[in-house]
Amino acid sequence: MISKFKIFVLALTICATTLSAATWKYAMGEGLNDPQGIYATAFKEFIEENSRHKIKIYPVGSLGEETDMMEQTRAGLLQFLGQSTGYMGGTIPEMDLFTLPYILPTNTQQLDYFFKHSKVINEMLPSVFHQHGLELLSIFPEGEMAITTFEAFHSPNDLKGKKIRVMPGSPILVETYKAFGASPVPMSWGDLIGALKTNMIDGQENPTVWIEAYDLDNLTNVLTYTGHGHFNASASANKQFFDALSSRDKKLIKAAAAYAHKVILKEAQKLDAYGLGRIVRTNPSFKIVTLSKKERAPFIKAAQKVQESFADKSDSNQDILKQMRMDLKQAMKNGN
Numbered sequence: 001m002i003s004k005f006k007i008f009v010l011a012l013t014i015c016a017t018t019l020s021a022a023t024w025k026y027a028m029g030e031g032l033n034d035p036q037g038i039y040a041t042a043f044k045e046f047i048e049e050n051s052r053h054k055i056k057i058y059p060v061g062s063l064g065e066e067t068d069m070m071e072q073t074r075a076g077l078l079q080f081l082g083q084s085t086g087y088m089g090g091t092i093p094e095m096d097l098f099t100l101p102y103i104l105p106t107n108t109q110q111l112d113y114f115f116k117h118s119k120v121i122n123e124m125l126p127s128v129f130h131q132h133g134l135e136l137l138s139i140f141p142e143g144e145m146a147i148t149t150f151e152a153f154h155s156p157n158d159l160k161g162k163k164i165r166v167m168p169g170s171p172i173l174v175e176t177y178k179a180f181g182a183s184p185v186p187m188s189w190g191d192l193i194g195a196l197k198t199n200m201i202d203g204q205e206n207p208t209v210w211i212e213a214y215d216l217d218n219l220t221n222v223l224t225y226t227g228h229g230h231f232n233a234s235a236s237a238n239k240q241f242f243d244a245l246s247s248r249d250k251k252l253i254k255a256a257a258a259y260a261h262k263v264i265l266k267e268a269q270k271l272d273a274y275g276l277g278r279i280v281r282t283n284p285s286f287k288i289v290t291l292s293k294k295e296r297a298p299f300i301k302a303a304q305k306v307q308e309s310f311a312d313k314s315d316s317n318q319d320i321l322k323q324m325r326m327d328l329k330q331a332m333k334n335g336n
């Protein structure tokens with residue numbers, strides 16, 4: 001015969017555990033099958049396998065534009081945010097570090113080492129995110145930036161007057177394409193397809209997995225590799241929500257982020273080859289150009305000014321760029 005007391009304790013335990021079970025909202029700037037979706041799904045699986053909590057993922061478009069999501073997260077309407085770094089520099093200036101031209105390598109091994117061991121990411125950016133009401137969980141690569149246009153280009157002169165769409169949250173992307181001779185047009189993802197179809201713009205940049213997945217290779221004629229940049233994404237949590245969690249749940253979220261980071265970094269090794277391979281297979285007439293070392297020289301020269309402009313914006317930018325260069329030196333040494 002179970003005593004009344006034991007029934008009371010049992011009811012209390014069930015109630016406490018059910019009470020502690022929550023459903024957390026995770027919004028991101030991509031779909032479930034895209035790199036940010038791979039990260040978010042791995043994060044969700046880890047949380048749900050190791051706790052009673054649930055994660056509800058909102059892919060891009062389900063809660064509005066990618067541009068709105070950071071505000072919704074900072075306001076606490078969302079608990080987690082998956083965001084492309086190209087949307088963040090306008091709010092968190094230091095995040096424009098990841099859109100700087102000719103800083104990140106294109107070698108996937110070196111990138112893998114950098115995104116695993118970078119002091120900038122692991123030691124410097126967390127406090128920067130705190131200042132913006134966010135808890136940084138991860139930053140990861142999605143593939144080399146490739147520029148798709150209607151006409152081929154081989155020099156900044158060829159880009160003169162060409163309207164190139166750039167992600168809407170990055171002053172550095174605007175400065176970069178101006179330095180490359182073009183006329184940058186900041187525009188959210190939701191408007192890009194229509195702008196290409198109506199020739200409102202002359203080109204855009206994205207990694208090949210995205211170009212192929214969203215048919216951008218059928219909306220332009222040429223893909224050009226300049227080696228100037230890499231597409232990166234971040235995952236973060238609302239800081240107030242995170243700080244209020246039990247230490248057990250804090251550890252759970254950090255462990256889920258570490259697991260998802262490992263999953264996406266492994267995947268990231270093959271994204272470029274996968275994206276380009278599919279483009280070549282499904283769209284054999286699409287022109288692929290890789291600028292030569294000589295052709296890249298004027299773009300690399302123009303990029304110096306943009307790098308200096310980033311550093312001049314604040315001591316924090318200066319410090320973070322200095323550390324980035326040291327991190328990348330380590331990555332070049334260890335990443336082959």
Ligand code: 6CS
Nearest residue numbers: 029030066084167189210
């Ligand atoms: O070009 C963009 O805006 C989109 N590109 C990628 C690779 N991810 C999401 C982003 O919104």
